[in-house]
Amino acid sequence: MTVSINAAFDSGNIEVVDATDPQNIRLRIRQDAHSDFYQWFHFRVAGAKNIPLRLVIENAGGAAFKGGWEDYKTCMSEDREDWLRVPTSFSGDELVIEHTPALDSVYYAYFAPYTMERHRDLIADALSHDGVSLSVLGQTLDGRDMDCLSIGEGDKTVWVIARQHPGESMAEWWMEGFVARLTDPEDDVAVEMRKKVRFRIVPNMNPDGSFRGHLRTNAAGANLNREWDTPTMDNSPEVVLVRDAMDADKPVLCLDVHGDEALPYNFIAGAEGIPGYTQKQADNLAAFLTAYKAASADFQTEVGYPETAPGKGNPSMCTNQTAARYNCLAMTLEMPFKDNANAPDEARGWSGDRCAQLGSDTLDAMAAVIDQL
Numbered sequence: 001m002t003v004s005i006n007a008a009f010d011s012g013n014i015e016v017v018d019a020t021d022p023q024n025i026r027l028r029i030r031q032d033a034h035s036d037f038y039q040w041f042h043f044r045v046a047g048a049k050n051i052p053l054r055l056v057i058e059n060a061g062g063a064a065f066k067g068g069w070e071d072y073k074t075c076m077s078e079d080r081e082d083w084l085r086v087p088t089s090f091s092g093d094e095l096v097i098e099h100t101p102a103l104d105s106v107y108y109a110y111f112a113p114y115t116m117e118r119h120r121d122l123i124a125d126a127l128s129h130d131g132v133s134l135s136v137l138g139q140t141l142d143g144r145d146m147d148c149l150s151i152g153e154g155d156k157t158v159w160v161i162a163r164q165h166p167g168e169s170m171a172e173w174w175m176e177g178f179v180a181r182l183t184d185p186e187d188d189v190a191v192e193m194r195k196k197v198r199f200r201i202v203p204n205m206n207p208d209g210s211f212r213g214h215l216r217t218n219a220a221g222a223n224l225n226r227e228w229d230t231p232t233m234d235n236s237p238e239v240v241l242v243r244d245a246m247d248a249d250k251p252v253l254c255l256d257v258h259g260d261e262a263l264p265y266n267f268i269a270g271a272e273g274i275p276g277y278t279q280k281q282a283d284n285l286a287a288f289l290t291a292y293k294a295a296s297a298d299f300q301t302e303v304g305y306p307e308t309a310p311g312k313g314n315p316s317m318c319t320n321q322t323a324a325r326y327n328c329l330a331m332t333l334e335m336p337f338k339d340n341a342n343a344p345d346e347a348r349g350w351s352g353d354r355c356a357q358l359g360s361d362t363l364d365a366m367a368a369v370i371d372q373l
C-alpha cells in the first residue's frame, strides 16, 4: 500500500522528496520558472484512504511571503468543488499539514484552485449571454490566448483585469461572480450599467503561470505587475497586449484584482503615489470606497497597505500606470488567502463562493460612481 502524490496537471505544483512514511511525507514547492518566487501548491494524494497523513513542505520558510503561513490553513477537497480548511502549522521553516483522507483521492492547495479548464468554462458561459463578445488580444509565450470579454454598449469604458499573479486564484473566482452579475438579464443594476458602460474584462492576465502552477510570474519569470511602464513582447506580452488595447479604448475606471498572502481582509490600494495625482482622482476613490463598503459586508477600509508617499508610486504597477496614463480612477483590490478576520468561516476560510459574491457586489460600487467619472 503506497501513497502516491502528483501535481502533473493544470495548475499543479509540488515536488516529492520522500513519500515512504505517511507520518513524514517530505515535499517541496517548485519555484516559478526563471524566478525565485514560490508559494502556490496544488497536488493530489492517492491511496491514502483512512491513513493519517503528516505532509511536510520543507521549503515553506523560503517562500515569497513567509507571513502568509502564519495562522494559515491549507485548502483540501475530495470532490474538487467544495474546498475545506485542514489543520496546518508553520515552524518558521516547514509547513505541516495534518489530515486523514476519507477517500482514495484527495487534493490539497494553497487556495481553492481556478484551473485553465474552468477559465474556458467561464468564457463559454459569458458568451452564451446576449451582448457579450470575445476578443483574443494575442498570445502568451506558451502560446495561450489572451481572452478579453466586452460587455455593454455605453460611452464610458471600464477595464477590469485579474490574476496578474497566477497563484492568486481568488481573483478569478471574483471574476466569475462579477461576470455572472454583469450578464444577468434580470439584474436592474447590470442592465443599467451595460447601457452606460462598455466593460473590457480580462479574467486571467497570466494563463501560462496559472497552468504551470506559478505563484507570481509568467513563463519568462516576469512579475507582470512590475512591467506596466516598459513591457516587451519577449518578456511580458500579456501586459503589452492589454496595455495596447487600453490605449485604444481608454478607461474611466480600471480595477486590477489580486490576493494578499498575509492580510486577512479585503481592501483596496489606490494610485495616490503617482506624480500629478488629482483631487478628482482622490474624490472618486473615496466615493468608490464608501459605496463598496455599503455594497459588501466583506469589504473594509480599516486595514490595508500603507499609503504611498506623493510622487513615490511605482509606475511599473498597473494601478499607478493606468491612473497616470489615462487620468482615471485606478485601483488594486486585494482579497485574503486566509480568511476575512471580520467574518471568519472556520470550515472554509475565505472561499471561492465568497470571492464570487464580492465580485458580484462590486458592480453596485461601480454603479454608485460611474456618473461622476
Ligand SMILES: [Zn+2]
Binding pocket: 165, 168, 258, 259
Ligand atoms: Zn497580486
